[in-house]
Structures are given as structure tokens and as C-alpha cells.
Amino acid sequence: MTTIADHDAYIAAAAEPFQPELQRLRSILARTLPEAEEMVAYNMPGFSIGGTVVASYAAFSKQCGLYLLPGAISAHAEDIAAAGLKATKTGITFSPRKPIPDELVERLARASRQEAEA
Numbered sequence: 139m140t141t142i143a144d145h146d147a148y149i150a151a152a153a154e155p156f157q158p159e160l161q162r163l164r165s166i167l168a169r170t171l172p173e174a175e176e177m178v179a180y181n182m183p184g185f186s187i188g189g190t191v192v193a194s195y196a197a198f199s200k201q202c203g204l205y206l207l208p209g210a211i212s213a214h215a216e217d218i219a220a221a222g223l224k225a226t227k228t229g230i231t232f233s234p235r236k237p238i239p240d241e242l243v244e245r246l247a248r249a250s251r252q253e254a255e256a
Contacts, residue, residue: 145176145183156197159234163195163204166240170247185247190254193247204238205229210249217242 174185184194
């Protein structure tokens with residue numbers, strides 16, 4: 139992908155099978171983090187509060203990713219594993235066939251926001 143200007147451009151440039159999932163994540167994050175600003179950093183769309191990126195998402199060749207502050211991932215590690223998803227210190231990868239449940243995305247985004255405000 140080339141340099142991306144905004145969320146719409148990123149989603150439009152992603153492979154078609156990933157576009158609905160990226161749009162879903164964007165909607166959930168925007169609703170859960172109404173005070174956050176949409177931004178693009180490291181060529182990934184995300185949401186920042188007070189200059190801190192609290193959530194971002196991306197599409198790759200075979201999977202998508204949701205990226206949050208480390209405390210959000212560690213606080214919900216059991217829920218992530220119970221959903222059958224794999225996580226790193228700051229991200230969760232998944233496929234459109236096995237997406238992160240909406241409610242878990244919301245809890246992760248709220249936890250990431252709380253970590254940013256701490």
C-alpha cells in the first residue's frame with residue numbers, strides 16, 4: 139500500500155475480503171471512543187486521545203489486526219484466548235471468518251483508553 143491519508147482511503151485500499159471487517163472495527167472504535175480523534179500513524183488508521191494512540195487496526199495479506207495499549211491486552215488475555223484468538227503484547231490478529239466479538243472490541247478499547255488516561 140502507498141501512504142494512506144485517512145481511514146476511508148485505508149479501507150478502500152485494503153483487499154476486498156477485509157474491507158467489511160475494517161469498517162466494523164472502525165465503527166465500534168468510533169462509538170466506544172467518541173472523544174477520540176481519527177488519525178493515521180505508521181500507515182495504520184487509529185484513534186488517539188490527548189496525543190496517545192489508544193486503538194488502531196490494519197489488514198495484512200492473510201489477516202487483520204487490532205492494536206491497543208499493552209495493559210488492555212494483558213487485562214483481557216483470558217477473554218482473548220477464550221475467543222480462540224492470538225495476541226501479542228499490543229495486538230490481536232484474526233481473520234474475517236473468525237473476527238473479534240464486538241463486545242470484546244469495546245472492552246479492549248475502553249481498557250486502552252483507561253490506560254492512556256492513567
